[in-house]
Every structure is written in structure tokens, then in C-alpha cells.
Amino acid sequence: MTASTPLVTVVMPSFNEEPHIVRTSLESIRAQTFTDFECIVVDESNRPELAEACRAVCAEDPRFIYVHPTARLGLPGSLNLAISKARGKFIARFDSDDVCMPERLALQVAYLQAHPEISVVGGALDIISNDGQFLAHRSYPQTSTAIAKGMQLTTTIAHPTVMYRKEAIERHGGYNPDFRFAEDLDLWLRWMNAGLRFANLPEVLVQYRQDNTRRDPRHWRFNLRARTSNFSSQHSIRRVIGIACIATWVAIPQQAQEQIFKALILRRGRKEASQ
Numbered sequence: 001m002t003a004s005t006p007l008v009t010v011v012m013p014s015f016n017e018e019p020h021i022v023r024t025s026l027e028s029i030r031a032q033t034f035t036d037f038e039c040i041v042v043d044e045s046n047r048p049e050l051a052e053a054c055r056a057v058c059a060e061d062p063r064f065i066y067v068h069p070t071a072r073l074g075l076p077g078s079l080n081l082a083i084s085k086a087r088g089k090f091i092a093r094f095d096s097d098d099v100c101m102p103e104r105l106a107l108q109v110a111y112l113q114a115h116p117e118i119s120v121v122g123g124a125l126d127i128i129s130n131d132g133q134f135l136a137h138r139s140y141p142q143t144s145t146a147i148a149k150g151m152q153l154t155t156t157i158a159h160p161t162v163m164y165r166k167e168a169i170e171r172h173g174g175y176n177p178d179f180r181f182a183e184d185l186d187l188w189l190r191w192m193n194a195g196l197r198f199a200n201l202p203e204v205l206v207q208y209r210q211d212n213t214r215r216d217p218r219h220w221r222f223n224l225r226a227r228t229s230n231f232s233s234q235h236s237i238r239r240v241i242g243i244a245c246i247a248t249w250v251a252i253p254q255q256a257q258e259q260i261f262k263a264l265i266l267r268r269g270r271k272e273a274s275q
Helices: 019-030 048-058 074-085 104-114 144-151 166-172 183-193 217-229 236-250 254-274
Strands: 008-014 037-043 064-067 090-093 120-128 134-138 163-165 198-209
Touching: 008 019, 008 074, 008 104, 019 037, 019 048, 019 064, 037 048, 037 074, 048 064, 064 074, 074 183, 090 104, 090 166, 104 120, 104 163, 104 198, 144 183, 144 198, 163 166, 166 183, 183 198, 183 217, 217 236
Parallel strands: 008 037, 008 090, 037 064, 120 198
Antiparallel strands: 090 163, 120 134, 120 163
């Protein structure tokens, strides 16, 4: 790609992020060993001082493009807007409160260039607290078959770590703006139904900031909606089991959900980190 047409577009939605957090996130993009990228930041902050702080960080590097929508779009709408402005062949998804490891883009670009049959590649992540302390490690199945099989029961690719080919969006559609939650699951299931192949790298690509394991109860209802609306004959038995599990989970009181979810995430993460 030429200097005017970057190979990678990083898309980063932001909303009322504290200045030191968004600076840390954007500086982790700036510090990438792979430099042929642009970063489109769609900032929906409704606090002027926070919007200005985000804008100021973006102004420090010409590869960063700051966009402040006049109307609230929500996460899927922000992502679609950024992708519509993207010039890169590859789209890298990133959250405004996370931290990219320096080799992230380089590893994913090399993988996609070496594996033209793969449309989406993610990776492992470390969960950190708001003050940057390590909490747990999460890794995911690496092969397309294992990812597709596991996706019927859970989510087997981490949205903040993914890079995908822009042509996948152009051919099969992007994020559904009706999905306020679980927009990633809806997209992955639609793309899997269309025959797209996925992969995960074993390396940690992102430090994922998650102090709170509480999920909005609507998240699970959208998760269920994504699974039912994208139902197909592929992995049909596992899909039925997955739908039944989520439907049961939705009925569990929120406080109990939070305790179970926290125990599963942190226990599994610490076990993986010790291996």
C-alpha cells in the first residue's frame, strides 16, 4: 500500500473515556511495530472536556482521524461509520480503554497475508483492572473448525482483538445497528453461515480492561436473539443446546449471574496463566 492508502485501518469507538485512559489506548496504537495504518476514532462523548481530550490526542499523529457524530449512534453504528471511512484492506477492531501489545498489528497482518482462506483473526488477551493490574488471561481455540464449533455455545473470538478483511464487510454486511448488545456474536454467526473462516493467534494481542464482571441483563437477551435469528442447519444440535443454555441463563437473577460469571472468567483465566 502507498502512504496515502494504508494497509490497515484501526477502528476505535469511544464514549466519555477519561483522558489518561484514552491516551494510554491511543499511544499503544501509535507504538505498533507495524506502521502502515490509519486509526479512525469515533468519539460519542457527551462531556465536552472528555471529547476535547480525545480530539487532542488524535491531533498529535496524522494517522489518527477524529470523528465526533452529531447524533448518538451506539457501538454498532459507530463501528459501521468508522468502517465506511476506512481505506485499509484490513480492519482492526479496538476499544478506547484497552491496550494493544506492540506486535499486535504486525502479527495479524502477517497471518492474514499468509492465510488468504481466513477472513477474521483474533488472539488471546489479558484482563486488567482499571489501574492496569493483571487479573486473568484468556485464550481461545485457534482453528476455524474449533472456533465454529465453540461459537454455538459461547463466544470463541474476542471482539477487541479481531482483524478482518474489509471485503468481508463489503460482501456479507457489517454490524446490525439493531443490536445494542452482542453485535459481535450476530456478525460472527452471520459470517459463519456465509462460509467465512476464522482463526485465533496464541499470542496476547490486547490488555482488556474489565474491573466489573456485571453484564447488563439486556446483553443476554440480545445474545439469545443473535443465536435464534442466525439459526441454520450447521452444528444444529449444538446450536439448539446453546440457545437452551442462554435461555436458561437469562432466567437466573442478575446478582447470581454476576457471581457465576466472575468465578468462571477469573478462575479459568488464572488457570490458563499458570500453565
